Amino acid sequence: MTAPAPRSRSFADGAEDHERLPPVRFAFDGHTWKEIAHLLLNLPMSLLGFVYVVTTVWVSGVLTLTVIGIPLLAATLLGARQLGKLERARARALLGVRVEEPTPLPWAGRGAGTQRLWMTLKDPVAWRTLLYDFIRLPWGVLTFCTTLVSLFVLWPVLPFVARGLANVDRAMVRGLLSPSDELERRIAELESDRGVVVDTAAADLRRIERDLHDGAQARLVNLAMGLGLAKEKLLEDPDGAAAMVEEAHGEVKLALQELRDLARGIHPAVLTDRGLDAALSSVATRCTVPVQVTADLPSRPAPAIEGIAYFTVSELLQNISKHSGARTASVDVWRADDRLLIQVRDDGHGGASLDGGSGMRGLAERLGAVDGLFVVDSPAGGPTTVTAELPWRDRA
Structure with a gap:
């Protein structure tokens, strides 16, 4: 933060x-x-x-x-x-x-x-x-x-x-x-938060461009070349052309999967269609340790708040998969007055901090940019509890 x-x-x-x-x-x-x-x-x-x-x-x-x-x-x-x-x-x-x-x-x-x-x-x-x-x-x-x-x-x-x-x-x-204490401090915070938002947006755009260039775009180029060769062999070598078309069909499936993964990274369809509970349950299935998800939300928050909450939990679960050595984890989401609260726990070896290299500081800065809070409690030996708090805004 x-x-x-x-x-x-x-x-x-x-x-x-x-x-x-x-x-x-x-x-x-x-x-x-x-x-x-x-x-x-x-x-x-x-x-x-x-x-x-x-x-x-x-x-x-x-x-x-x-x-x-x-x-x-x-x-x-x-x-x-x-x-x-x-x-x-x-x-x-x-x-x-x-x-x-x-x-x-x-x-x-x-x-x-x-x-x-x-x-x-x-x-x-x-x-x-x-x-x-x-x-x-x-x-x-x-x-x-x-x-x-x-x-x-x-x-x-x-x-x-x-x-x-x-x-x-x-x-x-x-x-x-x-x-004037409050005004001056608020100006400094808003200036810092604006810089975080701009830097985050630029980094996301670079990531999307890189994923498209190295993933789906490269596969589609190879697919076009393969289909071109298959077209040339269609008359003189039908069996070879058929094999190349079959290979191209596999490339199409992989390209579609990469585009789906990329779209999920931008804004998953399940979050738009079914809300935060279903989206978090979906992302939990991709974690390498069993995750129990509990969501107690009487209604859906604004799409921007939903998106920040989803990507916060998604990154925390990725950290658990890569760094924690945990056997189990849990995600709890609930509303308290005008705040949306998130707690992610795991029974790993602990030691996570905002100064570490696991992206915690980036999460804290992103939440701080929308008047949120981000607290990490991770003593050596575990367990680790990360609490995130976001302002609740109703959907328009």
């Missing part, structure tokens, strides 16, 4: 972090001087951000009546992301605020286009950064002036003042410059 993206820090974490902050310091140590430096830098940084936001957004708004207005706004949002990156780096260096960087936009590195423009315009990280830079100018003036006056007039209480103002800055950075 695809590993989840790292969790980032949010404004909701601020209270917990604040409890871990050291108490107000009376000495002018390194932490205090870093906070003072940050507060003095607030004015030039907030002025830079304010000018950037007002200028670029105003120009983009005016030019929305032309073809360059929307692309310019998108460029403004991309620039805001860079300003946010700079501010997070400043907060880490001077305030000790550990804020994770947001994930790249899903279209990064995939070329320009309407989708890229639209994803940029919807980017919540960039919009929050624009808001941060817009509201920071009054705060930057206040913190700069207060810190400067305290340096020359209120020296004894400067550590208190610096710590209080810096804590407000910490809260603002966490609240507006932190990536």
